[in-house]
Amino acid sequence: MESLGWVALAWLLPIGLILLGAASVPQEEAPERAAAGLLGIVVAILGYALLGFGFQFGGLGLVSDLPGAEGMVREWGPLDTTWGLGWGVIGLGGFDLLRGTTSPELTSLFIHQAALLASSIAIPALALSKRLRSRGLAVIALLVGVFVYPIFGNWAWGGGWLSQLGNTLDLGYGFVDFAGAGAVHVLGATLALSGLVVLGARLPSPKRGPLPPPPAHLPLLGILGGFAILVGWFGLAVGNPLA
Secondary structure, three states: OOOOOHHHHOOOHHHHHHHHHHHHOOOOHHHHHHHHHHHHHHHHHHHHHHHHHHHHOHHHHOOOOOOOOOOOOEEOOEEEOOOOOOOEEOOOOOOOOOOOOOHHHHHHHHHHHHHHHHHHHHHHHHHHHOOOOOOOOOOHHHHHHHHHHHHHHHHHHHOOOOHHHHHHHHOOOOOOOOOEEEEEEHHHHHHHHHHHEEEEEEEEEEOOOOOOOOHHHHHHHHHHHHHHHHHHHHHHHOOOOOO
16 A cells, blocks of 8 residues: 555646636636536546446456456456457456455555546546536546446556557557556547537637636636646556556
8 A cells, every 4th residue: 555645646637637627717617617527527436436447457367466356357358258368348347346345455546547537537527518517427427437438448457458469469568558648638538529529619709809817816726737737647657556
């Protein structure tokens, strides 16, 4: 549990994203945008704790010696007729996270991954906050927490087929995503862009002369959010239980 303190710092990343999102809109829209980001994070993490963590790391014991993962050896793949390495696409174990029977190392891994998930869902939640009602946003967050992020996370970190391309096709080390640039930023940005394409852009406001400068606290929140993201990424990198 030595890395738990660093893992806790990782939560500054989604907090910083929410601060940046709130600071980038007019003052009257800032509370609504921040609330949308928090709603998405809470719903996504709930779904991740119930099912998503098992889908992501159900086969972790096949590729990692992390204490507590010895029994997590169920990795399903359509091209593999037995449990094991190769072309796995989803884990099928480790669903007892909420029962309190996991090791401290697995708990640290969950907290670390939950921070990454929170960051990946905060991006589309903030981008789509004015285009979706809370119910629609909650449904998207639940799907991301249960299926989208865990499945891609399985491919990248849980022993899935992308990470095993070095063994199966002799392609170097396979897919490597140490700090989550693909599983967090690219995934979150793709979800946001997909939502913008489907829902359409917001209509531009009619010009009413020069806009007044924003209240002083909004730029300060943006600067604070930027520093929080920087510190959060150090926590993610140093505190990664799988490093």
